[in-house]
Amino acid sequence: MKKIVKISLFLLCLCFASGLILSFVWEKSSKKIDENEKRAKTEAVEELFPGEEISALSLDGEEYWQAGSAGYAFEASIMGFQDEIRAVVGVDKNMDRIKGIIILKCLETPGLGAEVTKDKFLKQFNGKNAPFSIVKTAPREKYDIQAVTGATISSRAVVKMINEKMMKMKAVIR
Amino acid sequence: MKDFLKGIFEKNPILCYLLGLCPTLAVTTNVINALTMGLSVIFVLFFSNVIISIIRKAVPHQVRIASYIVVIATFVTIADIFLKANFFEMSRELGPFIPLIVVNCIILGRAEAFASRHGLVRSMLDALGMGTGFTLVLCVMGAIREILGSGTFLGVKAVPGFFPQFLVMILPAGAFITLGLLVGAHQAIKTAKNEKR
16 A cells, blocks of 8 residues: 555656646746748748738638638638547638648647548649548549548548538638 | 766677667758757666666565656656657658657666666666767768768768768668668777777
């Protein structure tokens, strides 16, 4: 009994010290990280709409970017297999064609889930409209997206993320 | 001094023990990735060895691995936050491999095999030696793969135009080929040295 108390107390102290140090480090750097992430987002939007004037807007509590008269872009996120997946989605001005998707954050398994950040998977969305459905074989319908082999959960998450966000943004922007 | 030197050649963690192969194979597609990974590992290895060596007498034997993991994870998270704040592009490039240092067996291995049994100074030297050995191998692999695979060194064009680029070298297969040749060369040099003696 005494042993258990001793062990627990030790682990408690160790974790407490660890938490203390980490919160201190986080406090110092979180602002810089936020700035970096904001810049990465703007850069992604500029990459989707090269040469267009980008303005950040907000409507009904949804934030999005307008790229001149070419279209819109917005951020989408969902829980993936391991951690959050976050992306910037570009859509044309009628909100019915995806211009491109750039993944900002993805901590899926390298070689499996992380393949959803590659062009081979993301290109399937371009020029099409949501809702998409996920298939494991070669796509037959126009809105079929073929899942990455060995990464059905991550692929499904990305499709769900795009479907839901597109639905929401269509309601807001129109 | 022996504690430092042994990690670089004689008992190099990658070439001799084949530890920490996941980052070795995955992030050595170019030199700068390899160097960042190596420096992060040196940082984590050094500070976890220091802390573990200091607390080694207080750690209850039954939960020592759990305690080491807490210490290691703390420093990995610090390294991750630091990279995100100051080298954002780099941290995106390396993606999940920085958080994955937590399970890098070199660090846990040195904690269990060395820092938990030796004093502070020796543990520090051991961490620096092992870390440097790891970084060196990573950089050599990164250089070989970058030059042969993309024809660049540190992102600058390094080979004359007529020189072919072997795509396989920046693919996973190239990592295994390079590692295999390095381990072989290391063994050959070691054997030659022993025979001389």
